[in-house]
Amino acid sequence: MKTTLFTRIVNVITSLDIDGITDERKANLQPLTEFIQSKVSNHQEVRINFICTHNSRRSHLSQVWAQTLASHFNIHNVFCYSGGTESTALFPMVAETLENAGFEIKTLSQGHNPIYSIKYAQNEPPIIGFSKTLDDDFNPKSEFAAVMTCDAANEACPFIAGAEKRIPIPFEDPKAFDNTPQQAEKYSERSLQIATELVYVFSQINS
Numbered sequence: 001m002k003t004t005l006f007t008r009i010v011n012v013i014t015s016l017d018i019d020g021i022t023d024e025r026k027a028n029l030q031p032l033t034e035f036i037q038s039k040v041s042n043h044q045e046v047r048i049n050f051i052c053t054h055n056s057r058r059s060h061l062s063q064v065w066a067q068t069l070a071s072h073f074n075i076h077n078v079f080c081y082s083g084g085t086e087s088t089a090l091f092p093m094v095a096e097t098l099e100n101a102g103f104e105i106k107t108l109s110q111g112h113n114p115i116y117s118i119k120y121a122q123n124e125p126p127i128i129g130f131s132k133t134l135d136d137d138f139n140p141k142s143e144f145a146a147v148m149t150c151d152a153a154n155e156a157c158p159f160i161a162g163a164e165k166r167i168p169i170p171f172e173d174p175k176a177f178d179n180t181p182q183q184a185e186k187y188s189e190r191s192l193q194i195a196t197e198l199v200y201v202f203s204q205i206n207s
Contacts, residue, residue, distance in 0.1 A: 003071040008102025047144035055084030083134030
């Protein structure tokens with residue numbers, strides 16, 4: 001049975017234009033598409049761990065959009081995670097950006113590394129967002145694809161223990177615009193780029 005996402009999120013998804021994705025980016029995305037399709041075709045669970053240096057921005061945006069789009073395209077048994085080479089905190093602008101896109105966000109705990117509940121549909125469990133290392137107990141230990149969302153993590157981690165596949169898909173860091181007048185715009189821009197490219201990936205999966 002198809003999951004019904006929150007209306008505002010559906011409106012964002014339907015507004016995205018995958019035709020603008022360059023051939024170079026499509027080549028970067030292809031190994032992820034193949035990984036997901038292989039698992040789906042063999043009726044196996046799909047585990048994807050999105051990894052960045054600090055697990056504070058791009059890896060979270062990727063995790064949330066990937067989990068949401070798997071539901072949107074009715075692809076079952078997809079479990080998305082995120083981690084970093086070190087743990088810091090989920091940057092508040094990420095939560096605000098997702099909220100602006102229609103996600104329901106609740107802060108479950110405060111402190112130096114807050115924990116967020118991120119809901120994309122009324123009847124699906126929330127995504128739990130907080131900063132953690134890639135090998136945290138919250139993340140899978142084997143049979144997953146490690147998607148490297150930043151060049152620094154890609155270079156720092158030539159080997160990811162337990163990963164079946166290591167896939168570099170780097171995104172520019174919106175952190176460069178923190179505390180500037182362009183901050184909200186640039187975070188939204190990066191979120192929408194990630195969403196667009198993951199729409200391209202999941203729309204190709206034959207379930």
